[in-house]
Amino acid sequence: MASVTVTPDEWQYVAFDSARIAAVAEKLLGETGLDVDLKIEVDETTPLGRVSMTSLQPLVVAVESGAFEDAKRPRQLSEVAVADVLGRLLHRCRDRLDPAFGEPPPDAALTLQQSTAWDAYAVGRCARLGYPVQRQRRLYHFRNRHGFNDVADQAFARLWEAQGLTWADLEAVCQETDAARSASVG
Amino acid sequence: MRKLFPPDLLARDGRFTRVNNADRFNDPRGARGVAGGRPGKKGNNRLTPDLPEAPDAARTLMHGIFVGEIQALEGAGRTCWDFETGKGSDEAPFELKLDMARQCWDEARHCEISVKLSDWMGTELGEFGESAFLYEAACNPDPVLRLTGVNRALEGLAIDVFTTMKDFGDIAGDPVLEFCEDWMLADEVTHVKMGSDWLRRLTADDPERRANALEFQRVVDKLFSFGGLRGETDENPIKLARRFRELAGFTDVEIDDISNVSEEATREAAATGARG
Amino acid sequence: MADPKKPRPAFAPWDTRELPGSFTVEETAVRVGNYKWIEMKLFEVLGGWIATVPELDVKLRLGTHCYHHAWHAELFHKRLPELREMNPERLTLPANDELVAFVDAMTAPEGQGETIEKLVGVYRVLIPHKIAAYTFHLNNTSTITDAPTIRTLKLVLQDEFDDWRDGEMMIQSLIETPEEVDRAARHQASLEKLMLAAGGIAGPGSIGNPYALQEATA
Numbered sequence: 001m002a003s004v005t006v007t008p009d010e011w012q013y014v015a016f017d018s019a020r021i022a023a024v025a026e027k028l029l030g031e032t033g034l035d036v037d038l039k040i041e042v043d044e045t046t047p048l049g050r051v052s053m054t055s056l057q058p059l060v061v062a063v064e065s066g067a068f069e070d071a072k073r074p075r076q077l078s079e080v081a082v083a084d085v086l087g088r089l090l091h092r093c094r095d096r097l098d099p100a101f102g103e104p105p106p107d108a109a110l111t112l113q114q115s116t117a118w119d120a121y122a123v124g125r126c127a128r129l130g131y132p133v134q135r136q137r138r139l140y141h142f143r144n145r146h147g148f149n150d151v152a153d154q155a156f157a158r159l160w161e162a163q164g165l166t167w168a169d170l171e172a173v174c175q176e177t178d179a180a181r182s183a184s185v186g
Numbered sequence: 187m188r189k190l191f192p193p194d195l196l197a198r199d200g201r202f203t204r205v206n207n208a209d210r211f212n213d214p215r216g217a218r219g220v221a222g223g224r225p226g227k228k229g230n231n232r233l234t235p236d237l238p239e240a241p242d243a244a245r246t247l248m249h250g251i252f253v254g255e256i257q258a259l260e261g262a263g264r265t266c267w268d269f270e271t272g273k274g275s276d277e278a279p280f281e282l283k284l285d286m287a288r289q290c291w292d293e294a295r296h297c298e299i300s301v302k303l304s305d306w307m308g309t310e311l312g313e314f315g316e317s318a319f320l321y322e323a324a325c326n327p328d329p330v331l332r333l334t335g336v337n338r339a340l341e342g343l344a345i346d347v348f349t350t351m352k353d354f355g356d357i358a359g360d361p362v363l364e365f366c367e368d369w370m371l372a373d374e375v376t377h378v379k380m381g382s383d384w385l386r387r388l389t390a391d392d393p394e395r396r397a398n399a400l401e402f403q404r405v406v407d408k409l410f411s412f413g414g415l416r417g418e419t420d421e422n423p424i425k426l427a428r429r430f431r432e433l434a435g436f437t438d439v440e441i442d443d444i445s446n447v448s449e450e451a452t453r454e455a456a457a458t459g460a461r462g
Numbered sequence: 463m464a465d466p467k468k469p470r471p472a473f474a475p476w477d478t479r480e481l482p483g484s485f486t487v488e489e490t491a492v493r494v495g496n497y498k499w500i501e502m503k504l505f506e507v508l509g510g511w512i513a514t515v516p517e518l519d520v521k522l523r524l525g526t527h528c529y530h531h532a533w534h535a536e537l538f539h540k541r542l543p544e545l546r547e548m549n550p551e552r553l554t555l556p557a558n559d560e561l562v563a564f565v566d567a568m569t570a571p572e573g574q575g576e577t578i579e580k581l582v583g584v585y586r587v588l589i590p591h592k593i594a595a596y597t598f599h600l601n602n603t604s605t606i607t608d609a610p611t612i613r614t615l616k617l618v619l620q621d622e623f624d625d626w627r628d629g630e631m632m633i634q635s636l637i638e639t640p641e642e643v644d645r646a647a648r649h650q651a652s653l654e655k656l657m658l659a660a661g662g663i664a665g666p667g668s669i670g671n672p673y674a675l676q677e678a679t680a
Contacts, residue, residue, distance in 0.1 A: 012214075013214050013215050014215070044215070045215055046215055047213065047215045047216075049239070049242075050238075050239065065215070071246075071313055071314045071315065072203035072205070072312070072313075072314065072315040073203065073205075073315060074205060074209055074210060074213055074315065075209075075213060075215075112236070112238065115238070134308050134310070135308070136305070136306075136307075136308030137241075137242075137245065137307070137308030137309065138308065139308060140241055140245070140306070140307045140308045141241045141242070143360070144235055144240065144241045144358050144360065147359060148358075148359050148360055148361060148362075187507070187510055187511070187514070187569055187570065187571070187572040188572060191510070191513050191514065195513075195514075196513055197513065197514050197515050197516035197521075197574045198516055199516050199517065199518060256521070259512055259521070259522070259525045260512050260513035260521075262509065263508070263509030263510060263511070263512035263513060263524070263525065263528060264509065264510060264512075264513055265509070266505060266506045266508075266509030266510065266528065266532070267506045267507060267509050267510025268510070271502070280502075280535075280539070283502075283505075283506070283532065284532050284533075284535070284536050286509065287505050287509060287528050287529045287531075287532030287533075288529050288532065290509055290512065290524075290525040290526075290528040290529055291525060291526050291528070291529035293525060294521075294522040294523075294524075294525030294526050295526075297518075297521075297522050297525075298522060311518075321513075
């Protein structure tokens with residue numbers, strides 16, 4: 001069975017609980033069908049909220065503490081935020097580990113359009129697992145990257161509802177919205 | 187109903203959560219992290235759509251603006267109520283109260299605009315904690331200090347934020363954000379000008395009162411620079427909007443002073459981070 | 463078109479305005495000063511209550527209505543010098559002590575759970591009395607000599623009717639139980655008694671005296 005490790009074990013700057021983070025992560029690993037060990041490295045010295053996958057095999061995720069923080073209560077853990085962050089990330093990891101998905105570039109090489117399209121696809125799946133995701137927030141992210149127009153909105157709706165997409169499908173969406181943006185500029 | 191209503195009693199429904207100022211300022215991580223934050227992209231931290239976290243940063247900022255608008259509404263309303271009408275130093279002139287009532291209407295509209303904008307950006311009302319900074323500045327027992335603290339310092343910051351966000355909407359192609367910011371910016375220029383005009387009228391024969399008011403403004407300006415949030419370099423996420431501040435009655439010297447205060451706050455924050 | 467040199471009356475056939483009115487200049491100035499005073503008290507308390515009301519929609523409406531009544535106060539303030547009162551503050555007065563007692567009672571509620579009382583005082587008691595007094599004034603002043611006051615009253619009344627409806631709908635939406643119906647009614651009754659003692663926002667005669675003819679002939 002997959003194991004989850006959270007560091008640090010003891011918290012100096014925030015009132016987080018490693019066991020609660022691990023519990024959310026373990027549940028998500030099962031729900032996404034990922035049978036891998038997961039290491040979550042939290043940087044508790046910063047209130048910022050960036051998240052990145054630093055290694056796929058073994059799976060290591062680096063998280064700035066703001067990402068797991070309750071937006072209403074400084075320095076307190078939010079399990080909803082943990083699920084929101086890890087749910088999106090683990091769905092993307094699952095895609096990367098699935099040969100049928102194709103071969104996306106490394107995260108650092110993704111364009112903002114590619115990354116947001118992938119996020120829409122990932123978070124849509126979290127929604128169907130029953131997590132309290134914010135569809136309009138994700139749509140807003142998507143519009144910022146793909147355009148404030150009907151083509152982008154329709155593309156987002158398709159990604160949100162989709163299952164079994166490939167990297168080529170995501171790239172096709174990016175090309176479609178790019179064409180719409182170019183047409184409106186022209 | 188009492189005069190001078192305390193900030194901890196501000197009425198909110200169950201969606202809102204008050205963030206204690208002490209908790210906020212005593213966060214050992216600081217605003218940018220113990221190490222002083224990661225370096226900006228080539229020294230550029232301006233909030234622009236090309237940043238990976240820009241949409242969420244914009245949502246967070248606009249929610250902060252929304253609760254700020256509620257508190258500005260409450261503060262202007264309290265200035266209508268808290269003072270007897272008159273020309274004494276502990277009174278508020280009739281015309282000043284009329285201006286504050288007008289500001290109530292404007293702030294109420296800003297709240298309405300912000301609610302619609304929150305829907306658009308996918309932000310839930312009360313999604314982020316609320317601190318009562320702005321209303322606290324509106325609790326000063328001297329109406330002139332309220333005007334410098336709120337109308338000149340905080341509404342002045344709003345000019346900077348709205349200008350930055352209007353540009354953000356323009357670059358991102360977000361028609362709703364740009365439209366909302368444009369209209370709110372027009373009102374903020376009016377409010378800041380109102381503050382500038384009343385400061386000069388009420389302290390025309392009282393240089394000490396004017397000096398106190400300007401010192402209070404300086405304190406609020408520094409507090410709300412949030413360790414470098416607002417300034418004139420690309421390292422500051424929010425740009426000091428010189429042109430709109432001039433329209434609002436700030437002199438070049440006064441704008442330079444705010445810029446210096448912001449730089450000072452940036453340096454202090456960096457020093458705090460380095461010590462941590 | 464008829465011959466441009468052909469004389470026409472100053473009052474067209476459809477213009478039936480007449481000179482007589484119920485108020486002298488002095489009486490009008492006193493009433494306008496009373497109106498300004500009550501509008502001031504109203505916008506001040508609406509502003510003060512904004513911070514105390516947790517219901518978001520009510521909070522925002524109070525902000526909007528606060529300005530409406532401030533603007534009314536400004537309109538009446540500007541009318542006073544035109545009525546030979548060069549120091550408007552001198553006539554910015556309550557009609558009597560009983561009206562002061564009414565305002566004190568109306569502005570007393572502060573608690574977060576007292577939105578019903580706050581709104582009832584304004585929208586079920588004060589504003590209906592303002593509408594009554596302004597309408598009486600509008601219908602009884604000289605349509606020729608006092609046209610500026612008439613114009614002001616018409617502008618003010620438009621706001622009053624709109625705000626009254628807004629306020630009444632807010633009250634209806636807040637009242638959810640029979641006990642709250644009783645609460646609202648009790649508060650309304652206690653304030654109505656104070657307003658009765660005051661005789662209206664301009665004192666006795668705020669809406670005229672329907673028994674005046676009987677009393678004169680008795």
